[in-house]
Amino acid sequence: MGWAKVLGGVIALGGCGGGASMAPPELPRPTLRAGAWQAACAAGDVAWLARPGAVERWRFGADGPVQEASVALEGAAQAVGCAADRALLVRADGRAVGVAGEGVAWEGAAAEATGWPAPTAGPQRLASGADIQLAGGALAVIQPDGQIWQRPAAAGLRAALWDGERVWAAGASGVWWWRPGAGSPVPMGQPTEVGPAERMFQDGSLLWLVDASGRGLPFWPRGPWLVPAGEPGQVLPADRRVAIRLGRRRWRPTWDPPG
Amino acid sequence: MHALVPQGDFVLVAAGDAVLVYAAEGGRLDAVRRLDLPGATVGLFVVAPDRLVLVGADYGFAEVALTPSSAAPRTGHPAP
Numbered sequence: 403m404g405w406a407k408v409l410g411g412v413i414a415l416g417g418c419g420g421g422a423s424m425a426p427p428e429l430p431r432p433t434l435r436a437g438a439w440q441a442a443c444a445a446g447d448v449a450w451l452a453r454p455g456a457v458e459r460w461r462f463g464a465d466g467p468v469q470e471a472s473v474a475l476e477g478a479a480q481a482v483g484c485a486a487d488r489a490l491l492v493r494a495d496g497r498a499v500g501v502a503g504e505g506v507a508w509e510g511a512a513a514e515a516t517g518w519p520a521p522t523a524g525p526q527r528l529a530s531g532a533d534i535q536l537a538g539g540a541l542a543v544i545q546p547d548g549q550i551w552q553r554p555a556a557a558g559l560r561a562a563l564w565d566g567e568r569v570w571a572a573g574a575s576g577v578w579w580w581r582p583g584a585g586s587p588v589p590m591g592q593p594t595e596v597g598p599a600e601r602m603f604q605d606g607s608l609l610w611l612v613d614a615s616g617r618g619l620p621f622w623p624r625g626p627w628l629v630p631a632g633e634p635g636q637v638l639p640a641d642r643r644v645a646i647r648l649g650r651r652r653w654r655p656t657w658d659p660p661g
Numbered sequence: 662m663h664a665l666v667p668q669g670d671f672v673l674v675a676a677g678d679a680v681l682v683y684a685a686e687g688g689r690l691d692a693v694r695r696l697d698l699p700g701a702t703v704g705l706f707v708v709a710p711d712r713l714v715l716v717g718a719d720y721g722f723a724e725v726a727l728t729p730s731s732a733a734p735r736t737g738h739p740a741p
Contacts, residue, residue: 426671
């Protein structure tokens, strides 16, 4: 197991150290952005849409879709029951959260959620006749006349990198980037030259995407576009040697990456 | 495990549905902090001395403020 070897190496280095050490950093709960929509419930022209770390209340009125609220939650809901002004979100572990207005009003076991709307399953239909569909983490609202309103989500991601300015991620939902501390993650779509990325790496100003077959291509990020910088081809497997600086020491073990 | 990042005297590890802070002390490795997340993590980056960014397979992007613990500094043990 590579994982055990890595931690074994860390133990060995720690044992060589000694002396005073700093207190470990705290890890406060983060705000999650652009995650997959996982459950939905419609009531009239309101829809409650659950994604990891939050549930959103949207109104699909004559003026178009409007997000009215986003309530932070712990974990991810697998089912939602709702009325226009409240919703019950049920997690896989059987715990449930009742949301009313713009805040959490109740928490407990799902079996004890009396007085809250029961979770619903299957397609959700708004009062207008539009259907809410969740597919691959993305959200689509299909009007009776066939018009579709949709929002992508950063779902099915398989690889990520930090270029010093932006965090990049790629996978089944295409390529995304986000500048930490500024705005929302930006979807850039899926380049047609390669399949969904299994890994990605940076080569100067180029961003390489490599799909499951090992086929890769370098791209120049240009505004909202990824411009191919060559022809697709097979990319050699990643070097299995890794070197990181741990404290004052250079650590260069050979290990087997997971997967 | 999907990512491992040294951070001073500690190592940040994304494993399963959690991010853990490990401290090596006296030949042992202890998980001293744990952040549970709604899914697997595919990227973990310290983008500033006080900021950690996580990328989830399905939870999207997350930013964590790496605030120093309010606890008193621990004293390490000499190597065996």
